[in-house]
Amino acid sequence: MPRVVFAAALQRHVPAPPVTVDGACVRDVLEAALVLTPRLRGYILDDQSHLRKHMSVYVDGVAIRDRTELSEAVAHSSEIYVLQALSGG
């Protein structure tokens, strides 16, 4: 199953160890991960459940482009990194 790793900078606000969850696209995987740690949601997604302006998500080393629907496909073996963008700091 895909593995999701959360930014180190997030940890002091909401402890979030890596998780392994099921899903076929970034949205599915992220939603599954947020079920495990609900308080993370507002730190990663905005009020409309879009990726926050200054956050980024990488799937196997490639930054996603669809920040609204989070529709990029995720493979069974994928590694997903949820990171703060350097913008907006």
Add this chain to the structure above:
Amino acid sequence: MMALQILAATRKGLFTLEADGPSWRIARVDFLGDNCSMVLVDKRSGATYAALEHGHFGVKLHRREAGQTAFEEIAAPAFPPKPEGLIDTDGFGKPIPWTTLKIWALETGGVNEPGLLWCGTIPGALFRSRNHGASWELVRPLWDEPKRQKWFGGGADLPGIHSILVDPRDDKVVRLGISCGGVWVTRDGGESFANEGNGMWADHMPPEAMYDPNIQDVHCLAQCRDHPTQLWVQHHNAIFRSIDDGQTWTECKDVKPSVFGFAVVAHPRQAGVAWFVPAIKDEQRIPVDGRLVVTRTRDGGASFETLSNGLPERPAYDLVYRHGLAISDGGDDLAFASTCGGLWISSDQGDHWAEAPMRLPPVHAIRLVS
């Protein structure tokens, strides 16, 4: 000095200052390094609320119960899902995001409304909590008001609500200061709203729109507690006063050293007494001639005194934001803090000032706790 504490919400944390003999010391720092945009002490419950604005992770709200030392994260005001296909734009046609970007105003409801909080945000929306911030609701009658789409940002990219005044005579009467959307009032606890403020004018607008109450750049709105028909507005290009509940506004003339500024506080007991911290003008948001001063009127705006006793004699380029000036419940104690991290305190209505022995991060807002 009657105030026991000064709370300063700064770009790098929430600082709690306590009196140390005749001076002040930092007694506590919370959220060090994080951007704290607003702080509120609820006199009804003793709880303290702190709004954080993380660059990456968004707007958060924390609460500390009375007698406790630790804050706990609580719900932050959030917008409902935006209906698909809906076009929502500001007065310049720019899209309004349905997501909270800043907690710009945070106030308690009336004494008869325990647990009720009001919150103003960028984009310009009013939220209400009925349970000490455990959950928030968007106040739809204002958000769904078509006139809202004429508002625009003043300085900020988007319009926002920065002033919330619960009327001391009636908890259901709440006035809002909006940049740039003038003064709005509800008289039924948020069920309906009206835009009031005839008499204000905007020098940066074309003649046809100059007097429109709905586009006025109100920087800060203040009300006299014991004479609540009397209100003050520090506006983008003037100081205005109302003596009829905000129905009509009169410009104060010949204000030296300038009419521009962000902050205003009204004396809670004495009618016609108010303080301001002036800057040159909108394009040059620094003190006139590099001299940091406070202006005070004691006669309803007919004349203004320039107060500088104890303020820096050296060149100072401090700017004081709209929430950076505060007055105690009794009306004798004042404090203000600046974008350069300076903090000054007066215990005699501004006749004399003393500088706190520290340089804080840039200050967004202060509160005096008695």
